[in-house]
Amino acid sequence: MLELDRVGKVYPNGVNALERFSADIALGEIVAIIGGSGCGKSTLLRAIAGLDQATSGTVSLDNAIVRAPHAKIGIVFQEPRLLPWLSVADNIGFGLSELAREVRSDKIARALARVGLADKADAWPRELSGGQAQRVAIARALVPQPEVLLLDEPFSALDAFTRRDLQDHLLDLWADSRPTLVLVTHDVEEAVALADRVLVMRPRPGRLFEGIKINLTRPRDRNSPLFDNFKRHVLTSLDRSLDRNVPDRESEAGPGQAMWW
C-alpha cells in the first residue's frame, strides 16, 4: 500500500508546487495522474520516488516512510535515460549487479524476450528507435521486481502509433507481476485506457482536484461509447480544474480526509 499523506512541496525559490496531496493507492492498482502544465504532477512523482524530498507531509510504502530512492520503487522517465556506454542487455541488468552472474544474465534474457528485443541484446542504446529505447527503460525498471513502478509521461515523446503500442505492452508487462503503477500523463486517452483511477490535479498550487474511478474491464475497447464517456468525464474535470472559480472537491472534504470513492 502506497500512502500519500498531505504531501506538499515548496521550492527554495518560494514556488508552491504541490499542496496537501493525499491518496491511498493499493498494491496492484494503476493510477493515472493528469493535469495541466505546472500542476505539480512531476513534483509529486519525484517525491514518491524519493528523488526530491517533500517539504511537508509524508509518502509511505507499506507503513515505512520513503525519504530516498527505495528498492521497491522503480521509475521510468520521459526520456529512456539509458546509459550509452552499456549494451542493451547491460542496461537492463543495471539494477541487478548484486546478483550472481548466471541469475543475472538469465533475468536479463527473459526481460529482453518479454519486451520483444531479444535480438538487440548486444546493440548500443543509440541504435534503438525511440519506442525500443523506452521499452528497454521499462524493462530495466521492472527487472528488479519493484512493488511500485512510477512512470513520468513515459510515452509523450513517441508518435501516436508507437505510443498506443507501448501502452498495451505496458499492461501486458504489468499483468506479469501486478505491481502498483503510478503514471503521470497529459494524455486523457492514455489515462482512461490504462488506469483504474484517474487523479485530476489543478495548477498553482498543485492540488488534487478530483478522483475518477474508471470502471471498465480490460482489455478496453477505445472505440466503445463507455470509453468515450470516461474520456469526456476526465476532460470536463480537467476543464473545470483550470477554472479558478470552482472550489476544489478535495478542500470540501477537508485536508487529509478520505476521498469520495
Added chain:
Amino acid sequence: MTEGLRHAVNPVPYKGGEDIRDRGRPSDHDLAIAREKRLATTMTIELPAIEQTGATPQRPPAARFARYARPALGLVLPLGLALGWELVVWLGFSSGRLVPPPSRVMSTITDLARSGELSRHIIATLMRVVLGFSLGVLAGTLLGAISGYWTLARRLLDPTVQALRAIPSIAWVPLFILWLGIFETSKVALIAAGVFFPVYLGVMGATLSVDRKIVEVGRVFRLSGPAMIRRILLPAVLPAYIVALRIGLGLGWMFVVAAEFMGASEGLGYLLIDGQQLGKPAQIVAAIVIFAILGKSTDWLIEIAAAPLLRWQDAFGRERGRA
C-alpha cells in the same frame, strides 16, 4: 561525382531491424489513417531495396576507391610541394642551402641514424616527454576530479589554478632552473606543468557536465558513492578525458622543445639549436620531421588505446568516415 555515387549506394539510411511501427509520423488516433500509414512505410522501405540491386555491381570499386582515395588526397599537397622544391634545386634554380631539398634532409637523417646519434637524441627527448606527461596527467586527473566532484574543493582550488594557468608556462623556466637545476628535473617539471592544465580543465569540466539525468538513474538504483563514480561518472567522463589527454600530449611535445632550448646536450631540441648555431638547416628540418612523426604516432597510440572504450559513441566524424 563521389557524392552522386554515395547516394546511389545508400539512398536512405535504413536500419535493418527497426520496428516499422516506430517510424511513423505523428497522426490522430484514427485507425484508417494508421492503416494507410503502415502501407506508406512499407513502400518507403521497399524503395532502397530496388535501388540497391541496381547499384550493387558498382559498389565494390566505389568502396575501394573511397577507401584509398580519401587519405591519399591529404598527401597531394605536401608531396607536391616537396617534389616541386626538389625539382627546383635539381634544376639549379636555387642552391637549396637555406631551404634544403627533401633528398638532403633524408640523407641527414640516415647519416644521423647510422652513427647512432639519432636514437640517442630520440630516446632522450622521449624519456622527458613520457616522464613529464605522466606526472602532468597524474596531477591533472587527480586535482581535476577532486574539483569536479567536490564543490568545496573547487571553490578553494580552482581560482588559484586558473590564475596559474594564465601565466605562460615558459615564464616558469628561469624559476625552474633556479629551483631544480639545469638538468633533467627542471625540463620534466616544465613539460609536466604544460600537460597539467588541459588535463585538469578537461577532467573538471567533464565531471561538472555529466548529465544530471543519467546521475539520477544511478540514484534511483541506489548506487553508493564509489559505485556512482565507477559505474556512472567514469564512463561518462571518458570521451572528454581522452580529448584532454591528446591536447596535453600535444602541449608536452611543445614544451619539450622549449625545455631543450634552455640548455641540453642531447635530444631533438638540441639538434635544432645545434643546427642553427652551426648553420645546418638540413639538420633542423630533419629534427622537425622527426618531431612530427613522433608527435603523430604517440597521439595515434592514445587514439588506438581508447578506441575500444569509446565504441558506444555515435560520433559525427565516424559516421562520415563510414559513408
